[in-house]
Amino acid sequence: MDLSYIINELGEERHQYFNAIAPPIIQTSNFAFDTVDDLRNAFRDEMAGYIYSRGINPTVDILREKLAALDGAEDCLVFNNGAAAIFAGVFAHVKTGDHIVSVQHPYSWAAHLFDKVLPRFGISTTYIDGTSIENFERAILPNTRLIYLESPNSWFFDLQDLSAVAELARSEGIVTFIDNSYCTPLYQQPIKMGIDLAMQTATKFIGGHSDTLGGVLSGSGEMIRKIFDSEFLCVGSGIQPFNAWMLLRGLRTLPARLNQISASTGKVLDWLKSEPKIEETIFPLDPGFAQYELASKQMKGAAGLISFYINMNRVEEIEGFCNRLKHIRMAVSWGGHESLIIPRCSSVSRENFNPDDRTHRMLRLYVGLEDPEYLITDLRQALTGENG
Numbered sequence: 452m453d454l455s456y457i458i459n460e461l462g463e464e465r466h467q468y469f470n471a472i473a474p475p476i477i478q479t480s481n482f483a484f485d486t487v488d489d490l491r492n493a494f495r496d497e498m499a500g501y502i503y504s505r506g507i508n509p510t511v512d513i514l515r516e517k518l519a520a521l522d523g524a525e526d527c528l529v530f531n532n533g534a535a536a537i538f539a540g541v542f543a544h545v546k547t548g549d550h551i552v553s554v555q556h557p558y559s560w561a562a563h564l565f566d567k568v569l570p571r572f573g574i575s576t577t578y579i580d581g582t583s584i585e586n587f588e589r590a591i592l593p594n595t596r597l598i599y600l601e602s603p604n605s606w607f608f609d610l611q612d613l614s615a616v617a618e619l620a621r622s623e624g625i626v627t628f629i630d631n632s633y634c635t636p637l638y639q640q641p642i643k644m645g646i647d648l649a650m651q652t653a654t655k656f657i658g659g660h661s662d663t664l665g666g667v668l669s670g671s672g673e674m675i676r677k678i679f680d681s682e683f684l685c686v687g688s689g690i691q692p693f694n695a696w697m698l699l700r701g702l703r704t705l706p707a708r709l710n711q712i713s714a715s716t717g718k719v720l721d722w723l724k725s726e727p728k729i730e731e732t733i734f735p736l737d738p739g740f741a742q743y744e745l746a747s748k749q750m751k752g753a754a755g756l757i758s759f760y761i762n763m764n765r766v767e768e769i770e771g772f773c774n775r776l777k778h779i780r781m782a783v784s785w786g787g788h789e790s791l792i793i794p795r796c797s798s799v800s801r802e803n804f805n806p807d808d809r810t811h812r813m814l815r816l817y818v819g820l821e822d823p824e825y826l827i828t829d830l831r832q833a834l835t836g837e838n839g
């Protein structure tokens with residue numbers, strides 16, 4: 452299916468709504484039936500028709516169809532945010548006594564789920580360095596039910612060989628789950644590489660304007676149906692029609708935004724690499740990246756996020772650099788129109804700052820839609836401390 456078709460046409464039956472180009476926001480909680488028999492039929496399968504918007508809603512359905520197609524998946528569910536999609540996808544596949552193998556340093560709320568929530572139900576998790584397949588082989592136990600991946604991860608960009616992990620997991624009857632937020636399905640399609648469930652936050656690149664949250668979980672029709680019938684309806688974390696409409700709007704420009712951000716990221720990366728005060732940059736599609744070969748093999752692109760170590764030994768210097776930025780804002784999240792920066796030292800108290808621990812001197816930049824020269828000028832004046 453053509454990308455342009457998916458984004459501009461798929462799922463949009465415009466004759467049903469006055470041939471309007473933009474889809475309607477069907478802002479309703481419930482749907483009426485004419486006869487008892489119609490109602491009875493609807494109750495038989497809540498996924499097949501419109502009954503109540505905690506389940507299926509027409510505006511959300513348009514988005515679902517597009518997002519599943521982008522992932523190359525049979526079906527998907529759209530959640531109110533990415534964390535909810537992680538929760539449902541993981542929770543649906545484990546029970547008391549089960550074991551999970553997860554890559555180290557997963558997204559913070561995935562880690563919270565593994566460390567704080569699931570142990571209450573007798574479910575344990577082993578974290579591994581996912582850069583080698585042997586580490587997966589060694590960590591798998593007879594009760595391992597799920598392998599949790601995040602490739603690349605959004606700070607260090609560690610990758611996993613997705614086809615190899617999928618093959619290993621399949622031979623052991625283990626479900627594979629990936630957080631694909633960094634790449635989006637435009638730059639990586641894990642389901643086509645054999646991964647069972649692909650999750651992405653829609654809050655970042657899909658929405659693209661820092662004005663709504665969303666999360667996507669894609670997989671086989673059978674897996675998605677199982678999650679819909681249980682975790683999705685039970686927890687009630689599906690997206691609201693208006694937010695789904697916002698994401699549909701974001702989706703229209705996703706390829707254009709990713710193209711531009713990817714090009715700008717390359718320019719900003721080159722500049723950072725030329726700066727003596729920048730000790731080292733980390734970007735998955737940089738030839739100097741440790742897993743560059745694997746990244747080039749399984750990813751079609753990379754955009755936005757760059758991590759770097761700064762050559763400053765006092766925390767006040769790093770704070771000065773960040774505080775002097777005039778256009779690049781300090782905020783969590785990424786994927787919007789606006790460039791952002793986060794210094795790791797913001798989660799370390801000043802007294803505990805240790806320049807010998809390189810991670811304390813690490814920053815993560817997100818390159819947005821601004822002109823790259825505008826961003827470089829801002830970075831330069833903040834680095835030198837002179838107004839540029």
Ligand SMILES: *Cc1c(COP(=O)(O)O)cnc(C)c1O
Pocket residue numbers: 532533534535558605630632633652653654655664665666784
């Ligand atoms: C933001 C993020 C999430 C969570 O998404 P929300 O929509 O904020 O719940 C999950 N994984 C990664 C890598 C993220 O950056």
